[in-house]
Amino acid sequence: MTAAERPRVLDIVEQCQTLFDDLDLKAVKAWKAAAPGRKAIGYMPVYVPREIIHAAGMLPVGIMGGGDSLEVIQGDAYYQSYICRIPRSTIELGLTGRLDSLDGMLFPSICDVIRNLSGMWQLMFKDKYVRYIDVPQNYEDAIGGEFYRQEMQILRDDLGRLRGTPISDDEINASIRVYNDNRAAVRELYAYRAARPWQAPTSEVYLLLRAGMVLPPEQHTALIREYLVAAEQLTRARRDNARVVVTGSFCEQPPLALIKSIEMAGCYVVDDDFCLVSRWLLDDVPADGDPLLELARAFLHRSASTAAKYDARREDKGVFLLHQVKQRGAEGVIFAAPSFCDPALLERPMLQDVLARQGVPYTAFKYAENTGQMAPIREQAGTFADSIKLWSATA
Amino acid sequence: MNTSPIAMPRPTGTAKRPAAPVQKEDAMWLQKELINKNYAELAAARAQGRKVSATFVPGNLNELLMCFDFARSLPETNALQNGMRKKSGKMIMDAERDGQSEDVCTYVKADLGMMMGGEVGPTGEALPRPDLLLLSYTGCFTFMKWFELVRHKYGGECVMLHVPYQADGHIAPNMRDYVVKQLKETVIPALERVSGVKFDIDRLRQYMRESARAEEDLVAVLQSARQRPSPIDGYFGAVYYIGPIFTAFRGTPEASQYYRVLRAEIEERMRLGKGPITPDGEMGEEKYRLVVEGPPNWTHFRDFWKMFYDEGAVVVASTYSKVGGVYDFGFRHDPDHPLESLADYCLGCYTNHSLPSRIDMICRYIEEYGADGLLINSIKSCNSFSAGQLMILREVERRTGRPAAFIETDLVDPRYFSAANVKNRLESYFQMVKQKRAAGFVPGAPDAGGPPQTIIPIAAH
Numbered sequence: 001m002t003a004a005e006r007p008r009v010l011d012i013v014e015q016c017q018t019l020f021d022d023l024d025l026k027a028v029k030a031w032k033a034a035a036p037g038r039k040a041i042g043y044m045p046v047y048v049p050r051e052i053i054h055a056a057g058m059l060p061v062g063i064m065g066g067g068d069s070l071e072v073i074q075g076d077a078y079y080q081s082y083i084c085r086i087p088r089s090t091i092e093l094g095l096t097g098r099l100d101s102l103d104g105m106l107f108p109s110i111c112d113v114i115r116n117l118s119g120m121w122q123l124m125f126k127d128k129y130v131r132y133i134d135v136p137q138n139y140e141d142a143i144g145g146e147f148y149r150q151e152m153q154i155l156r157d158d159l160g161r162l163r164g165t166p167i168s169d170d171e172i173n174a175s176i177r178v179y180n181d182n183r184a185a186v187r188e189l190y191a192y193r194a195a196r197p198w199q200a201p202t203s204e205v206y207l208l209l210r211a212g213m214v215l216p217p218e219q220h221t222a223l224i225r226e227y228l229v230a231a232e233q234l235t236r237a238r239r240d241n242a243r244v245v246v247t248g249s250f251c252e253q254p255p256l257a258l259i260k261s262i263e264m265a266g267c268y269v270v271d272d273d274f275c276l277v278s279r280w281l282l283d284d285v286p287a288d289g290d291p292l293l294e295l296a297r298a299f300l301h302r303s304a305s306t307a308a309k310y311d312a313r314r315e316d317k318g319v320f321l322l323h324q325v326k327q328r329g330a331e332g333v334i335f336a337a338p339s340f341c342d343p344a345l346l347e348r349p350m351l352q353d354v355l356a357r358q359g360v361p362y363t364a365f366k367y368a369e370n371t372g373q374m375a376p377i378r379e380q381a382g383t384f385a386d387s388i389k390l391w392s393a394t395a
Numbered sequence: 396m397n398t399s400p401i402a403m404p405r406p407t408g409t410a411k412r413p414a415a416p417v418q419k420e421d422a423m424w425l426q427k428e429l430i431n432k433n434y435a436e437l438a439a440a441r442a443q444g445r446k447v448s449a450t451f452v453p454g455n456l457n458e459l460l461m462c463f464d465f466a467r468s469l470p471e472t473n474a475l476q477n478g479m480r481k482k483s484g485k486m487i488m489d490a491e492r493d494g495q496s497e498d499v500c501t502y503v504k505a506d507l508g509m510m511m512g513g514e515v516g517p518t519g520e521a522l523p524r525p526d527l528l529l530l531s532y533t534g535c536f537t538f539m540k541w542f543e544l545v546r547h548k549y550g551g552e553c554v555m556l557h558v559p560y561q562a563d564g565h566i567a568p569n570m571r572d573y574v575v576k577q578l579k580e581t582v583i584p585a586l587e588r589v590s591g592v593k594f595d596i597d598r599l600r601q602y603m604r605e606s607a608r609a610e611e612d613l614v615a616v617l618q619s620a621r622q623r624p625s626p627i628d629g630y631f632g633a634v635y636y637i638g639p640i641f642t643a644f645r646g647t648p649e650a651s652q653y654y655r656v657l658r659a660e661i662e663e664r665m666r667l668g669k670g671p672i673t674p675d676g677e678m679g680e681e682k683y684r685l686v687v688e689g690p691p692n693w694t695h696f697r698d699f700w701k702m703f704y705d706e707g708a709v710v711v712a713s714t715y716s717k718v719g720g721v722y723d724f725g726f727r728h729d730p731d732h733p734l735e736s737l738a739d740y741c742l743g744c745y746t747n748h749s750l751p752s753r754i755d756m757i758c759r760y761i762e763e764y765g766a767d768g769l770l771i772n773s774i775k776s777c778n779s780f781s782a783g784q785l786m787i788l789r790e791v792e793r794r795t796g797r798p799a800a801f802i803e804t805d806l807v808d809p810r811y812f813s814a815a816n817v818k819n820r821l822e823s824y825f826q827m828v829k830q831k832r833a834a835g836f837v838p839g840a841p842d843a844g845g846p847p848q849t850i851i852p853i854a855a856h
Binding site: 087132142146348350366 | 493494495496498499500503530532535536537539540541543544546547550553555557559560562563569570572573576577580581749750751752753754773775778779781782783784785786790803
């Protein structure tokens with residue numbers, strides 16, 4: 001095949017794979033080098049208001065751990081064996097200089113491990129801006145919303161100081177528009193995959209999401225839309241796979257090989273909770289009002305659900321997951337949680353109970369971001385897909 | 396400070412003393428009676444038409460719950476009491492068979508296992524299902540899942556009090572305002588609705604006055620360990636001392652009386668130059684003075700303690716004894732600002748402090764209590780404490796020049812207590828301290844262990 005004949009979709013995937021493999025953040029360095037004074041701010045899963053970073057003219061950079069290609073040596077010296085892997089690989093990235101291009105790091109409120117990592121970062125990287133992003137577990141506008149607005153105001157003031165001038169409302173509203181467009185593109189991507197999963201394998205969709213962790217949002221949006229056009233131009237084989245939702249992977253990410261293994265085992269992943277920051281806010285945020293107020297309202301009333309977020313009422317538990325199942329026409333759910341992930345593993349029995357009551361089949365396993373042995377996962381996912389196809393009432 | 400003679404109430408004998416003569420101070424027996432009394436109250440709550448609340452130790456709003464006449468259950472206390480009575484192992488395995496992961500907190504699993512097993516509490520009395528789960532979300536993310544799990548399985552209303560984390564080492568005004576607003580607009584209305592009792596702020600003030608008295612005496616007891624020999628063990632012994640104030644008794648006259656008695660008892664020991672009482676009697680010569688970070692193991696509590704006092708090691712200060720309230724840096728419940736003070740209490744619990752603040756606190760303890768070094772008991776179940784402890788170890792060693800050691804156990808899972816390993820580590824550590832001394836280190840000396848390090852004081856609330 002000549003270069004001219006090579007389908008464009010493969011080039012896009014290759015570009016994303018290169019970004020995914022690049023633990024040295026060369027793309028971030030290149031972005032910074034393109035204009036003097038540019039700054040980049042890292043953030044960990046699950047969600048931060050990237051609009052504020054973008055409004056400061058800075059590049060938001062998602063740090064999703066070290067994956068399966070990073071040898072963790074120093075990071076292991078900071079954690080006991082019963083702590084998950086993402087904090088140790090993140091420390092490894094920091095101590096080996098791979099995150100030097102970042103001018104700051106944000107640690108969202110996910111769990112005790114990431115919370116404590118924020119303090120460790122303060123001690124280890126004293127010359128960098130470090131902030132813990134507390135998000136409200138009270139969903140009243142005047143209470144949790146006001147608290148969150150004030151937390152965002154602190155971030156806005158800090159980043160304004162870092163760049164030398166305050167961040168205006170107009171700048172944030174402009175960034176909200178940029179991210180509205182980005183989220184719309186991600187929604188289109190997810191809708192397309194759910195409709196034609198053989199045309200947009202999750203191993204590719206995932207790489208596209210990961211590209212959004214390092215690319216400026218405008219560029220990422222364009223890339224997604226280009227992918228959607230290119231994917232449609234390459235006809236791929238349609239298989240009789242089981243349609244599944246993967247859940248529990250909202251923080252430490254599964255290795256790419258694990259996603260491929262699930263697909264090779266006979267599953268089409270039609271929804272998931274990977275890189276949730278890309279679609280945490282479920283619809284457009286108004287971009288013509290008080291921007292922090294609107295971001296707070298969107299967080300409180302129109303955001304995704306994870307184990308790190310309180311369900312105010314018993315009957316709210318599992319509603320988001322069930323909606324994913326129904327909206328995407330899924331036939332089952334795969335609970336894929338990182339080992340030692342307290343939120344995901346404590347949430348799991350409740351979600352399984354909700355699914356069982358609704359007759360939705362599920363299976364569960366644990367992984368680490370560097371899990372190397374895929375045979376057991378392939379076997380389990382394959383058996384699950386077979387059981388859906390052979391025995392499910394909906395088959 | 397209270398200097399008048401105190402009429403010492405004698406233990407009534409409702410805390411059953413085992414046949415093998417375990418030695419305890421009178422205050423320890425009184426403490427046990429108080430805890431047992433609370434279980435009896437919980438068991439009788441339904442018959443008496445009382446509503447039942449459950450809430451966690453860190454950030455527990457006992458004074459507020461008492462304003463609504465709730466019988467008060469504390470799930471971690473139930474789990475640890477079951478652990479000490481060797482009942483938690485089965486409960487944990489029952490919960491795992493019911494779908495809980497082997498990776499997660501064993502307090503949660505012991506609690507769920509207890510509920511699955513007919514809700515028989517540690518004392519053998521049946522515990523009622525709570526009418527209200529007060530989710531004071533302080534310093535531990537697992538709390539949220541814990542009460543969601545209980546609510547999912549057994550129903551009941553859950554009310555969230557989200558307490559922001561002190562990531563920057565202080566309480567910012569918006570953090571306090573947020574907690575106060577939740578108290579006013581979410582928590583108190585829910586307590587009124589479930590209990591049917593109208594909120595009376597003067598009643599709250601009165602309870603808080605009692606709290607402050609008890610807190611004053613508790614601090615005097617904990618700080619007695621600055622003396623040589625220390626009259627208390629600030630970890631194993633402190634577990635008894637903190638029992639009433641960290642649970643269902645803070646704010647009651649009984650707790651105030653308990654702490655007056657305890658303080659008098661400890662001051663008498665100081666006057667006589669005595670060391671702590673251990674389960675085997677008076678402790679012998681004080682050879683090592685340690686600061687301990689992290690909760691104790693409960694399933695082998697006495698064996699664990701014995702490993703220390705057999706070697707002449709006394710814990711002079713611990714972070715665990717601050718988990719339900721950090722009082723020794725100045726905080727007291729303030730009846731003149733009741734809701735703001737409750738907010739500051741919740742915000743100030745030990746595990747709600749940032750890692751740098753925790754390190755500062757430990758360094759202060761080492762200096763002020765003239766400790767030989769730091770021992771970290773890292774708990775598998777508790778990421779809130781454990782994540783980052785190896786960094787704490789490095790930093791404390793670097794700043795103080797005193798040796799630190801690390802052991803691993805669990806809260807209430809007996810499968811994670813390896814006595815031989817723990818004992819070996821401890822013995823090696825004591826050897827290390829001895830060698831350090833032989834090299835000229837004198838604990839408490841201002842320049843001991845190398846160049847002086849700046850210790851940033853923790854802001855008093």
